[in-house]
Amino acid sequence: MANENNTISITYREAIKQALRDALRADERVFLMGEDVGRYGGAFAVSKGLLEEFGPDRIMDTPLSESGFVGAGIGAAIAGMRPVVEVMTVNFSLLAMDQIVNNAATLLHMSGGQVNVPVVIRMNSGLGRQLAAQHSHSWESFYAHIPGLKVLSAGTHEDARGMLLAALKEPDPVVIFEYTAMLNLEGKIPAGAGIVEIQKAAIRREGKDISIITYGPGVYKSLEAANELAKLGIDAEVVDLRVLRPLDESCFLQSVRKTHRALVVEEAWRSVSISAEISSRIMEQAFYELDAPVHRLCGVEVPMPYPKHLEDISVPQAGDIVNMIKKILQHD
Amino acid sequence: MENTIDRDHGKQMLYQMMLIRRFEEKAAELYTQTKIRGFLHLYVGEEAVAVGVMQALKTDDNILSTYREHGHALARGVDPGRIMAEMYGKQEGCSRGRGGSMHLFDAGKKFFGGNAIVGGHLPVAVGVALAAKKQKAARLTCCFFGEGAAAEGEFHESMNLAMLWEVPLLFVCENNLYAMGTALRYSHSLPQIELKGSAYGMESMAVNGMDVLAVEEAAIRAAEKIRSTGKPFLLVCNTYRFRAHSMFDAELYRNKAEVEEWKKQDPITALQNLLLEQGSLDAAAISELESTVETAVQKAVGFAEAGSWEPVEDLTRFVYSEPQNS
Ligand SMILES: Cc1ncc(C[n+]2csc(CCOP(=O)(O)OP(=O)(O)O)c2C)c(N)n1
Numbered sequence A: 001m002a003n004e005n006n007t008i009s010i011t012y013r014e015a016i017k018q019a020l021r022d023a024l025r026a027d028e029r030v031f032l033m034g035e036d037v038g039r040y041g042g043a044f045a046v047s048k049g050l051l052e053e054f055g056p057d058r059i060m061d062t063p064l065s066e067s068g069f070v071g072a073g074i075g076a077a078i079a080g081m082r083p084v085v086e087v088m089t090v091n092f093s094l095l096a097m098d099q100i101v102n103n104a105a106t107l108l109h110m111s112g113g114q115v116n117v118p119v120v121i122r123m124n125s126g127l128g129r130q131l132a133a134q135h136s137h138s139w140e141s142f143y144a145h146i147p148g149l150k151v152l153s154a155g156t157h158e159d160a161r162g163m164l165l166a167a168l169k170e171p172d173p174v175v176i177f178e179y180t181a182m183l184n185l186e187g188k189i190p191a192g193a194g195i196v197e198i199q200k201a202a203i204r205r206e207g208k209d210i211s212i213i214t215y216g217p218g219v220y221k222s223l224e225a226a227n228e229l230a231k232l233g234i235d236a237e238v239v240d241l242r243v244l245r246p247l248d249e250s251c252f253l254q255s256v257r258k259t260h261r262a263l264v265v266e267e268a269w270r271s272v273s274i275s276a277e278i279s280s281r282i283m284e285q286a287f288y289e290l291d292a293p294v295h296r297l298c299g300v301e302v303p304m305p306y307p308k309h310l311e312d313i314s315v316p317q318a319g320d321i322v323n324m325i326k327k328i329l330q331h332d
Numbered sequence B: 001m002e003n004t005i006d007r008d009h010g011k012q013m014l015y016q017m018m019l020i021r022r023f024e025e026k027a028a029e030l031y032t033q034t035k036i037r038g039f040l041h042l043y044v045g046e047e048a049v050a051v052g053v054m055q056a057l058k059t060d061d062n063i064l065s066t067y068r069e070h071g072h073a074l075a076r077g078v079d080p081g082r083i084m085a086e087m088y089g090k091q092e093g094c095s096r097g098r099g100g101s102m103h104l105f106d107a108g109k110k111f112f113g114g115n116a117i118v119g120g121h122l123p124v125a126v127g128v129a130l131a132a133k134k135q136k137a138a139r140l141t142c143c144f145f146g147e148g149a150a151a152e153g154e155f156h157e158s159m160n161l162a163m164l165w166e167v168p169l170l171f172v173c174e175n176n177l178y179a180m181g182t183a184l185r186y187s188h189s190l191p192q193i194e195l196k197g198s199a200y201g202m203e204s205m206a207v208n209g210m211d212v213l214a215v216e217e218a219a220i221r222a223a224e225k226i227r228s229t230g231k232p233f234l235l236v237c238n239t240y241r242f243r244a245h246s247m248f249d250a251e252l253y254r255n256k257a258e259v260e261e262w263k264k265q266d267p268i269t270a271l272q273n274l275l276l277e278q279g280s281l282d283a284a285a286i287s288e289l290e291s292t293v294e295t296a297v298q299k300a301v302g303f304a305e306a307g308s309w310e311p312v313e314d315l316t317r318f319v320y321s322e323p324q325n326s
């Protein structure tokens, strides 16, 4: 529904679907493939209706063969198509990781620049629905580790609406993380929202006391925390990394130079993580700007347990962010 | 079903199938009451496969299964109360509540889970069978999976390895015609899954998975083959799931008439009718069975309700093995 400010309310799910529809309409080379994207309507109902609209040549249901169809997407990309390959969730992407890491990310380099791979690989990530230890992974860091890939994390509705369209313009492989826990969330986007740029991080809320640097579901949790903190007179800035590879470090470094404090928030496990990378870059490049050590709030290092009370405490919640920031500022 | 069947044995298999059916219906009900969360994949319609195959297994044999494993666990004799408590997430559950519906484990019953990565347990099953071979044990390993899983590379690698190494492994493919919403014809170039055995030189057969006697007979034959030759066997049970893939499935991919058609082959009704016809059971005996089942399911729910939550301080337990108290 459009309102006077010319914004519309939309769910995260619908935003992705609109992007898919735009992409399929705009370029005949684009096709969507993955498990249950067609007849089932998408495991998360994201592509519901697209089969009827575009037909089975463009909305291809694949068997359970992750390595096979991701590899086929890579092949189709090097041969002139623009495949959007959906791997239902990041949990299953491990079966395709060889294709992504050893083929998509390397063919350009190994061929001395002759063979580029314009494939877009989308996958759902994250937790929050009591799906236990094999269905709750946050593995952005695995892919962010790989030179040759571009890795995007859609932490807002605008990015859910626009990142895919930008990714399809890239000559190189792009992995887009979408978040299961956010699919039903309503958000506001400009009525004419479409493609977004995919080079830069974004400041989602300006503040002067501390920089919360995060991505994915960390974004809305951090904004929620920042609102709470504002009631206490604490003015937090929220940085949404958006592009996990290559990192836009100038954005968060600039933010830290302004606030002099940083808290990095992610749902993923702490060791060898994105937050570890952010923290060390701040240390390397903005150490003398800091008034406090860089802090991190990450997922507890345990395979995700099923019961809700254990799942809830396995990842940082808005309340944890509030408490941690109160502590950091008192410890000045 | 033209055969006749021993009265007590028939009654026992009927009881098991009825128990699975009622347990699953109860689980669905509890899911809508939010007592059970996460993913819940029901086995309704496929009961003859678990119960039939289990007749061929001995207590020392190993079992590995999928996320649709409540029926296998029940037929194996895992305590219904501990299964229900697991689905509640209570620490009295068979996996301490850590696993939930998709990850039922009972090492004492040689029931090694509940795997939710499609095809992920197949290579593991090869290894479990390989261990038995190396240990010169008579033990057989049985691995359940769906026809959708047979499209995964891990299925093909496992078939090859099992045959190459000649390990005592019974592959049981539960062909219920759908992998989520993807019908068999959209996922397999060769839809007769049993024919895939020949690519690896592995003996195989397909059986009517709605007929518990046929499944039992085929499984016993397959198990005997495996025990006598030491080689693996692929048994395909053609069956159908009456309910949605999971609780999140709008079933856009199949029509109600198809489901109703399959319900005419309900494996429980079929066995009931056979037992009635041959005079082994009467209506009174069946309603007595029903009430025994109802009591067992109620008891399981009661056990789960009375269970306790694991303390939050224990969150990081079981990431690594704990030192044994000696
Ligand atoms: C590797 C992997 N890919 C995708 C999924 C999502 N998924 C779960 S069950 C399923 C269908 C499996 O079908 P089938 O093997 O026939 O078993 P059924 O559910 O019919 O018993 C899919 C696609 C998964 N769990 N693991």
Ligand SMILES: [Mg+2]
Pocket: B146, B147, B148, B174, B175, B176, B177, B178, B179, B180
């Ligand atoms: Mg199936």
